[in-house]
Amino acid sequence: MQAAHELSQVQLLSVSIVALGFLYVSWTVTRNLLFSPLRRFPGPKIAALTRWWDIYHTVKCDKFKVIHELHRKHGPVVRVGPNHLSFSSPETFRQVYVKGCATFLKDRDFYANIQPGLGPKYSGLFNYTNHQQSIDERKLLQAKLSPSALRQYELRFLPILDTLVAIMKDKAELDLFAYFKFLMLDAIGDLAFNQSFHQLESGEEHQYVIDFNNAFTLIGLSLKDAYYGLQRVFKYAQTRVDAFLSEEKPKPGTLMEAYLENGKPKPPYTPWYIALSGHGFIVAGSESTSITLTYVVWLLIKHLDIQRRLRLELKNVPPDATGAHLASLPLLDAVIKETLRIYPPAPSAMPRVVPSRGAEMEGINYPPNVRFQLLHRILNFRLR
Structure with a gap:
């Protein structure tokens, strides 16, 4: 019963x-x-x-x-x-x-x-939803992203670009998308964290990048792997900021300087927040730019008439031309904008x-x- x-x-x-x-x-x-x-x-x-x-x-x-x-x-x-x-x-x-x-x-x-996080402390520049916070952040970074500041960044970028050009001359075949990613990650890593990832020299992805990509894989990856991958990503970012803050004479011209005053974080910013923002710059700037560069090349290969016209336009550019000079070239500007229209990097x-x-x-x-x-x-x- x-x-x-x-x-x-x-x-x-x-x-x-x-x-x-x-x-x-x-x-x-x-x-x-x-x-x-x-x-x-x-x-x-x-x-x-x-x-x-x-x-x-x-x-x-x-x-x-x-x-x-x-x-x-x-x-x-x-x-x-x-x-x-x-x-x-x-x-x-x-x-x-x-x-x-x-x-x-x-x-x-x-x-x-x-910026997937494991708690409230992972909130940062790229996932603000408060409009006033966005305004304050824009004002803070305005000087570092002005045309004059961007011209200064060219001096840091050109040696990295020269490395890619040398690799392209040396190799008969090349995975352009992979090497464009290496280029942008090295450049933005230097700009954000004051240290390149040196992926162009090694020809391999840095562990920081591998961990971040794995953390976003939706299939075939356990939550445990994603969790520890993100932990390593943010730990690396924080380590780079700590190293930058400890330098007596850090190399000038980094985005991190916007958050500093007399070599220390401006209130209310913390080393953790600066690390998260630097990570955000790398994620936002590397993948999007490398995708666009890859599609620019692909479209020029498909449209040989445009490629010939662009070659003629670029032949007249002096070797020491600045980014501002290149931005004024009408056909180059049109090619880039049309590529962004057809293949937006953030769809x-x-x-x-x-x-x-x-x-x-x-x-x-x-x-x-x-x-x-x-x-x-x-x-x-x-x-x-």
């Missing part, structure tokens, strides 16, 4: 769990499809029900193509999540990302993962949040706290 009674209790618990699960799923479906303020916007029903639709296409690496097709089918506004909309209008882009940057704030859920959306009072744009009313996103590809190509 007792065994039967215990069995009936287990069965009752199982039935209760199944019933609660069914009720939850039913309520989620009903709420998202019938009662959500976003129900009037077109889009896949599965996307309206769950964020797993977005995750699936992100992992599959076809999200930008799928959303592009949705806009071609449904128009300028498409629902791509339970609380997420994608838009394709240039005017809405200007209102959200240009005029409205102080009111359409960054989506915390997204930006918290840009993912940068979501913003509709303010608590809601918003009205181009005759459409949007409810508060909705996540907005725009993919560069949609703006860069006509929807035909």
